[in-house]
Amino acid sequence: MVLQDLGRRINAAVTDLTRSQTLDEKAFDGMIKEISNALIAADVNIKLVSQLRKSIKASVKFNELPPHANKKRIIQKAVFDALVDIVNPHQKPYEPKKGKSNVIMFVGLQGNGKTTTCTKLARWYQARGYKTCLVCADTFRAGAFDQLKQNAIKAKIPYYGSLTQTDPVVVAREGVEKFKKERFEIIIIDTSGRHHQDEALFAEMVEIQGAISPHQTIMVLDASVGQAAESQARAFKEASDFGAIIITKTDSAAVGGGAISAVAATHTPIVFIGTGEHLLDMEKFNPQSFVSKLLGMGDMQGLVEHVQSLKLDQKETFKNIQEGKFSVRDMRDQLANIMKMGPLSKMAGMIPGLSNVMGQMNDDEGSMKLKRMMIICDSMTAKELDSDGKIFVEQPTRITRVARGSGTSVREVEELLSQTQMMAGMAKKMGGNMKKMQAAQKNPAMASQMQQMQQRMKAMQGQGGGGMPGMGGMGGMPDMGSLMKMMGGGGGGGGMPSMGDMQKMMQQMGMGGMPGMGGGRR
Incomplete structure (x- = not known):
């Protein structure tokens, strides 16, 4: 799975250091080097990696630590917080309002999974009591409307599109107007995949935006796009000023660091990640939960919500x-x-x-x-x-x-x-x-x-304590040993919660x- 190898390497570096009998500054520098190498191998931008190194070093100053300080805990927390900071743009995404029409427009490269993700998002909001619908404004790709139609029927979600109208601006406008009159709360518009070097398609995207005035524009990024993700994201940001990112295909063998770099470059929050091909394979993104899961510490908050x-x-x-x-x-x-x-x-x-x-x-x-x-x-x-x-x-x-x-x-x-x-x-x-x-x-x-x-x-x-500190919103949860026992497993360590x-x-x-x-x- 995407980022799984990265998580293992980071976790191994931290674990090796904290288990070491000689926990000194030299060993600490070695851990930072191994984490940096793992991030670079995962296509994370080198500037971001340099920023992470400085952040961890600034948080752990060996010369200034009190004699009885728990160095292991301090190091663990510094690594956790630095990783969270990379994927946390400190920007809040748009929150749809109940009882009102919320127009959400999708943009991105062709083949990144926009059409499937549109249906997944509609299904996600539908499961939470919203009246949702889909509009296919992708008139460029052959079979785009048929794909959206099949997905919508499978998910039992109303849809709009045209096999004869070739102007995506007209289709988008008509679809949004129709569903607004019918008092739909979540109106999701799928658009054609486009590359930042194709000026005509970029102009078309801006024209669609002007016609429907979306409350939120979401860019869909393939986890396997690599270092090119940052330049693509910057170009889309300048043209459409998207307010959120959804990363798809995180179940693939891709390394995924490019998508993380794109988030940092555009200061745009990730709202969801796609974890598979099925309509339910999408998770709401939370920086703390993401890093916690990445490092093998689980995501109890996500489990409860699921x-x-x-x-x-x-x-x-x-x-x-x-x-x-x-x-x-x-x-x-x-x-x-x-x-x-x-x-x-x-x-x-x-x-x-x-x-x-x-x-x-x-x-x-x-x-x-x-x-x-x-x-x-x-x-x-x-x-x-x-x-x-x-x-x-x-x-x-x-x-x-x-x-x-x-x-x-x-x-x-x-x-x-x-x-x-x-x-x-x-x-x-x-x-x-x-x-x-x-x-x-x-x-x-x-x-x-x-x-x-x-x-x-x-x-x-x-x-x-057990586990990594700094897991916001999860204080008071039982440790791993307690959870394993609670679940009838054979995990060691820790008493019952x-x-x-x-x-x-x-x-x-x-x-x-x-x-x-x-x-x-x-």
Whole structure:
């Protein structure tokens, strides 16, 4: 995947330094050199790399550090902040307004994935309650309207275009006027791909802009465009003054640094990144989350948003966990939901540490593992599904029967039951703690003790820390070891997260069974 090798090299450089017994200025300079080489190899502009070097050195001044300062943490934070600064133009993109017509125009080179990205964005806003539509103003490329039409029908999004009108300005104007009258909130206009050296096409782009007066102009950049991205972006910026960038094809083998350089050169925010060919393969961009994911630290914020957008019904499972129960049926429901979330590699990238685990298992293998677990559940009786798995311990012949009925092995059935029983044990503890918390709310003295205990736990977590500091908006999240344990995985390090953290994250996601994800990833 794009930037994956860059992330590995940077992460390795920081890890090697922080694990080194002699953490001195010479070793620190060596780390900066390795990070710089990795960025240059990924097509990041050399001026940007030089700027990053200076930024890290300015943040970590060895001669001025106190004797007992945690040098490892300071270095980690300096690298994290410097990388965030590269992809953060400190400019806010346009925010569409509900109840009003928001016109969004797409520009960019031909072949960068504009038409597909238009549909992805329309689908993204549609899933969030906006009334969206598409206008095909690409009259230059043969088949452009047919492609947009097929995508729109697949996504169930209204569209407008013409097979006879050759003037894109007329098509764009008519489409926008039509959808404004019909009170559409998001009107997305796809335009022809053009190169900055083609003056006629650039003039046409400016003419379309003048005819429809877009609230936002988005430039689509292919992650594999390389060093040419910066000059292309500057030319488009001067002509169309686009206010946002979407980077496509980040699932390819491209290095991707050119697109990052384009962001820095034009001081324009990235709003989304395309992660695949399917309509749901697009993620909202956040600088902190992007760098966190790049360095293998996950993107819990993105994970929560992704799960929320799927609108999974988890009320029954969450209710059971609150009552201290977790059955095989609950496990089956969670496996079904995991399969709805998309490729496992994408999900693993959002969860701290799991991208390393998933590196040994491809999406097909992971998907097959989940399907086999689902088939095992489907081969059980209603009584077995509603149990916590102990019935199989008491009557082992049930395991053999389920294995035969599902076409799987006894060992696979035992693994599933082991995961279920682990989750049932966690749910029992969680349910008991929730009851204690409810009782504490009624008892002022007990409530005060609980509050003090939680403060002590937070203080201990802060001292133990794990992971990279500086992850804005993610304070209080459990560390990687805690997350792995919480998910039923075998991750080491770190204790269980506080009940407040677990309950808060599960409520944000609208689900009670995220812990069950460990079962499908072993």
